[in-house]
Amino acid sequence: MSSLHPRDHTAYVAPPPPLVPAGPGALDPVVSASVARAGAGGATLDVRTAAGRTGTLRLRPATGTAVRVTLRMDDVPTAPRASLVTAPHDGRCTIEQPPNAVALRLGALSVEVRLSPFSMELTDRHGRSLRQVTDVRDPNGRLTVLPLGVTELTDGSLAHHDSWTAEPDEHFYGLGERFTGPDLRGQRVECWGQDALGSTGTRSYKAVPFLLSSRGYAVLVDTTTAATFDLAHSNTGAWSMTVPDEVLDYCLISGTPAECLAAYRDLTAPALLPPRWAFGPWISGGFRQDSAADVRARARRIREHRFPCDVLHIDTYWQPHGSWSDMSWDTEAFPDPRGLVEALAGEGFHVSLWMNPHIGVNSAHYAEANRNGWFLRTASGSTWVGQVWGGAHPDTALLDLTHPGAVAWFGDRIRQAMAGGACVLKTDFGEAVPADAVAHNGMTGDRLHNLYPLLYNDLVAEVTREATADHGLTWGRSTWTGGQRHGAKWTGDPNADWPDLAATLRAGLSLSLSGHPFWSHDIGGFHGTPDAELFVRWAQFGLLSPLSRFHGMTSRLPWDFGEEAYTAVLHAARLRMSLLPHLHAAAVESVRTGEPLARPMALDHPNRPDAHAADLQYLLGPDLLVAPLYAPGGRRQVWFPPGEWLPYAGGEQPGKPTGEQHAGRGGEPGARKSGEPGNAPVGEPVTGPAWHRVELPLATAPLWLRAGSLLLTTAPADRAGSAPFPEVTAVWVRPQAEPSRTARAVLCDEDGHRTVITARLSSDNRLTLRTEGPGRPRLRVALPGFPHGALTAEVDGVPTEVGLWPGGEW
Structure with a gap:
């Protein structure tokens, strides 16, 4: 049974509130229902619990593949809450009402409700069923699952819960960034973003209450509270969710993993496509004292080494110590910020700056913000002040981003910082709202905590879009449902060691299966200094990740790790740059479909045990x-x-x-x-x-x-930029077992417009390529496996050369 118990408190990590049952008899399941209304828009049921509570259960189409289930008990006080799930269209269904039951029929699924004793069952288009678990007990009569219903807590509030069957070979994915691994079966997962203090535990910076099953369904819970999922942990035959909200509101989605991710996109928001330059390597000076001279020297060495780089990141120390989110330059270390940024732009660099939403108590702006009530408050009404840096920085207060005045003021600070020409902001932190805080809009911390990263990144994205007249990209650490609209995420602060490399990889793939396609990580690890072998292997991983950034506590400049390491990392960086046509087209497709750019094996092969x-x-x-x-x-x-x-x-x-x-x-x-x-x-x-x-x-x-695929590549350049690819090579490796005669690939421009390239090989070895779409790239062809001169080729009717791979820089 999902336990409801207090959590350990760690300094400067805001834990979720403890869920403590009021005592024996606190658990109160729904036992019966009657139909109040039913029609093409769904069904509304009056429900009754074992203890005599009454409430309303609504079942209605959310999409063509999803049903929304909402349980609200009568006489529950309302409180400010944010709904993050929206139905994209006016869903319709067919209603059937046999004796003691009601059923909703959609094209892809049906939900049947038995009214007394109460239970629900979902059946998909293949006839597979998912059954609600209502009364499963151990030999002592103790419930081992939490059935649909509520549990009264010691503070008088209610926690809602529900449980469904878990098959012996079922696997569970999603729920955000999980360093323990993407397959969550057997775990108890708390969706509550926290400073993970590394990359090896159960805490995570990014939580998303979206559960994806290998059995052909998913669940998206609409809440900002600390939803908890018991995934065959307490009972191997069931999974449960516990939601300490005023309402239980979730969508049951039917389909393959890819179809379920598409539904998540439709129900929340499409991902932001980062600008093309963001797919080039990012290089940071790291979390250490920096200056304009240091940044200029770093930029000069990057260009002298011809190492690919589109973004130079300047971390915390662009601001004076003690004022790390005033959004003002340290003019001693950076006497001419605008001149610096303009000089870097002239060398082809976009500039990224670090920020966070905490104002230090020693800041020159603290008194003004405090006087105006722009900080979160404690229950007693005083300003919440805490330590979020582990002693590396003075205590801070946390901006209340539900307060219009705080939003306007902080927006102006961000606007001022970007006015000097910075292109993107690294939105650090966002996970520290304490559960007992009180916000201007009346929301308490237990509701605001998970919502805060969205408010924070929404503000920064809005100002960024205005300042750049282009994009709303943020490089964020924390997120929640719908946060894919901000573009880029990185997986926090791993140690520079092999276990954290593996944990970082698993966390990224978990995020891929949570509807967030564009993630990255600190190449080389953040804490400590990697040895040369670890640095190279991490760089190869990072340069083949959706986005790539070198960052750490010490230098991550590739030439600082020896000649052999530098040669290997340079090759990986140039390899990434050559793959940009493929990578960018796949990114555009991710935004269109909701599927991830980095595709875990289980996504495409949910029925293969090896894939899991x-x-x-x-x-x-x-x-x-x-x-x-x-x-x-x-x-x-x-x-x-x-x-x-x-x-x-x-x-x-x-x-x-x-x-x-x-x-x-x-x-x-x-x-x-x-x-x-x-x-x-x-x-x-x-x-x-x-x-x-x-x-x-x-x-x-x-x-x-993959043999048989048509891979679009380009000559590796020093930066990705935004201009159309000057020349594209179509590499076609035909499978040996079944020589393919056709292949297809897509090329996308900066605006996402698609040009389809189709290759055909005739029986007399004549290769033809056709392009359909707005792009007219200069195409070359690389077709290995044929003797030189055995092929003739043309592109859109014009003869072209044929290269033989391997060999040469294709």
């Missing part, structure tokens, strides 16, 4: 398999999905003759180890579904290309 175990790898877009190295030694197991896969280096591999990239190595490159048939030999496709042990030299990125 392969939680340390992903597809980057539809056709590139990324399997980051998460331990020293250059070896790991990789699960290859169905089809044929080839190692992909994007051209000549640094330090090796062309064509020597390999998936397995024993003694000499490409040799199969004796007695290890699972190793994949060099130059040969790896056929899945299957696990293979791979060994990758330090300079080799962990990347494979």
Whole structure:
């Protein structure tokens, strides 16, 4: 049974409020119902609990694949709350009312309600059913699940709950950023954003009450409270949710994982597509003392090394210590901020600045904000003041972003900071609203805590959009339902060690399955200094993530880790830049569909047990398999999905003759180890579904290309920029088992307009490419597997050259 108990309190980490039952008999399930109204818009039921409470249960279509379930008990005091889920259209359904029952029929699902004793069942279009759990007890008669109903708490409020069946082979995903792994079966997860203080525990910066099942359904709870999910933890045959809100409001969604993510998008908001320059590497000076001279020197070295970089990030110390969110430059360290930013722009850099919503008690602005009531208050009415830096900064107060005056004032501070030419803000923190705080709009901290990251990033995004006349991108640490509208997230503050690399990867994939497609992380880890091998492997992972940023407590400049490491990281960075046509098109598709850019194996293969175990790898877009190295030694197991896969280096591999990239190595490159048939030999496709042990030299990125796909690449440049790709190469690797005669890819411009490129190979080896759409890129062709001169090719009727890959910088 989902326990309701107090939590440990950690200094400067705002925990959720404890949920303590009022005593024996506090649990009060719904036992019966009667139909009050029913029609094409849904059904309204009058319900009664075991203790005689009465209430209203509404069932109505939310989308064509989702039913919204809302339970509200009578005589419950209302309180300020935010609804974050909206039905995108006026849903219609068919109602049936057999004896003692009512049923809603939608095209993709149906919900049947038994009125007495009360229970519900969802059936999808394939005939699979999901049944509500109502009365499951252990041999001592103790309930082991929380049925639909309420529990009275010691403070007199109610916590709502509901439970549904869990099959033995069912897997659960979503609920935000989870460092413990994307598959949540057997866990009890609390959706409450907190400073995770690293990357290895159960706390997370980003929580989203969206649960995704491998059985073909999902649940989205509309709340900002600390919703808790018991996922076959207390009872292996059931999962439960507990929601300490005035109303239980959730959507039952039917469909494949991809279809459920599309419904999440429709019910909340589409993701913001970052501008194309944001897909280039970001490089930070790190969380340490910085100055204009340091930034200029960093920019100069980046360009001298010809290392790809679009964004220079200036972290906390652009502001004076003690005033870390006044949004004012430290004019001693940065005497001419506008001149600095303009000079960097002239060198092709976009500038990112750090911020947070806390005002230090020593700030020159503290007295004004406090006098005007712009800070959150305690229950007694005094200003809430706390320590959110662990002693590294004076105490702070937290801006009340429900107060129009505070919003206007802070918006002006942000506007002033961006007036100097900065392009984007890193919105740090946002998870520290204490549960007992009181806001201007009457909302208490237990309701405001999870909502606050949305208010914070909404404000920054609005000012950014105004200041840039372009985008509303923020680089945020905390989020909640719908936060994908702010664009970029990074996974917090990991240690510079191998376990945190793996935990960071798992957290990113968990976020992918929570409706947030654009995430990143601190390449090299944040705390400490990585050794050269760890730095290279983290950089290869980071440069094949949706977004890429080098950041930490110490230097993350690639040339500071030795020549061998630098060569390997430079190759990975140039590889990313060559893949930008593919990456950007996949990003546009993610916004359109709601599916993630980094695709966990379970997304496309929910019925394959191996796919659920392969939680340390992903597809980057539809056709590139990324399997980051998460331990020293250059070896790991990789699960290859169905089809044929080839190692992909994007051209000549640094330090090796062309064509020597390999998936397995024993003694000499490409040799199969004796007695290890699972190793994949060099130059040969790896056929899945299957696990293979791979060994990758330090300079080799962990990347494979799906045979049969048409991969669009470009010559790697020093920055992504925003201009159309000057030249695009269509790389077509045909599968050996079934030589493909057609392939298709999409190219997208900065505005997301799509140009479809189709390749066809005739029986006499004539290759034709056709483009359909607004783009008219200059296309080249790389088609490996044919002798030189055996092919002729044309693009839109014009003859073109054919390259042979591997070999050359395609």
